[in-house]
Amino acid sequence: MLMEVKNQFKITLLSVKYALVREMLNKTTFITNILFMILNNASFIIQWIVLYSLKDNIGGYTFNQVLLLWGIAASTYGFSHFFFKNAYYLSDTINNGKLDSFLVQPKNVLLSAITNSVETSAIGDFIYGYIMLFIFGFSIKNFILFTFFTICGGFILTSISVILSSLSFWFNKSDIIVDTGNSLMTSLATYPDGIFKGIVKILIYTLIPAGIVNYIPVEIMTEFNINLFLIVIIFTITLISLAFLIFYKGLKRYSSSNLMVARI
Template identity: 35%
Template sequence: MKRESKTDNTTGQKTTDVHGMDGVRGASDHSVSVPKHLKLLGLYIKYNLQSAMEYRASFISQALGMFLNNTFFIFFWWVIFQKVSSIGGYGFREVMLIWAMAAATFGAVHIVFGNVSRLPEVIMNGGLDTFLLQPKDVYMSVQCSTMNLSAWGDLVFGFVLFFAIFGLDPVKLLLFILFTCAGGLLVGAVLAAAGTLTFFIGNSSTIARMVMEFLLNFSLYPDSIYAKEIKLVMYTLLPAGFMVFMPIRLLSVFSWHGLLILLAVDAVYVAAAYIFFRKGLEKYESGNLIVTRQ
């Protein structure tokens, strides 16, 4: 496995390709070996991060900018809670926990699966050809091939807020890390499913963008302000409930039963998104696009 730093000339976006082309075995051979793919995931993160560090000033300014960006909303909530002691049963501390969980989860998604929001464009532009030729799982490779640098600001912000709320509580920290990873996989699955629709309807970029906006916005305000119908959507179609609200309840009052239900639900979403993508991939037609990658 060799590393090649690349710039995608079609988008101008800097990417890092960790695949060696010497072992190409064709599109149909994607052995689902979990340890191998976890290792590959680690390599993607490592090399994407190394690539980002080549432009250190840009990386730091983007991450710091995102961190500050989130801080402004904390100020907003602080002002609101000067006026009112609780909103639908949520106090300032609980709302901060919502923000910690949401920021860490969305940060993790866009660090690890930095390309997931661009999936419709990749499919439409015939960009999957590159990944189909590689000897690893297409679904993972296409999503992990880039990293969103500002997402580091979200991730760090989430953990800083967590420590401000719970201090150094090792059990809660482990749970928070677990929920960040599980929630990240869940969000990745939902966004990937929205992007996968492109295989079936030609262009789902608007739907994918709306799914992202709705999921994010439903994750940032106390769920108790919404009516039952909206809550139903938040625990099915746009599972902000399983991403943020159920985890924060488990952080406050832990139960093994609740944890197992949460992880099982996350697994169902992730598996469903994967199967949906594989079904969609059968409909993929290459555009024979010739791209110069340097």
């Protein structure tokens, strides 16, 4: 079992490595993609600088906390889109019968399918996240916590996309649901927690768990709270398990296809 996990991990890393090599074939595009993503993210901070010049506290957040929030949102997005880019195209993979080549390999189908390519610009998001951490206040403790939440958040974002995409095994055109779900997760991730009230507040801690990916980590990094920390861990494990469960349940309904497909 341990050996199997080790081998699976090795293949996943190798897959990511080869996908990265592919992206690096054109150096100029590779570097500009990363730099422009950092600049793109930085441009959003300008509006917050303007807002905080008028008010010290918005929705219970200081300017520094907003920076940290943006940092976590960017790094979790970057982590997930870099390592698991194909989780965001999984519904297309399922609908067009592109799982065949992974199904004949003695490895985990889901992991093989979602680690088959990387998104270059996500490296920019990832780096941007850590730049924000440095501005917020670097310490070993903050660095470890930030990295931990990046990984947990990345896994949650990926799991959500996998769960929604797996609906393709049952319904056609579920890609619309996937796109909506994924964009809700990002668009609800970068505002101070305090501005959300009522139903939206409940939603961001349950069905659209942007709160667990972004707001709880900011709270823990501002003032450590073991209970909240455990909630993040339990939620991450539950969602990952659910993603595997639903995907494998759906896989039994997989119908393949005879489309001409190339791994490019």
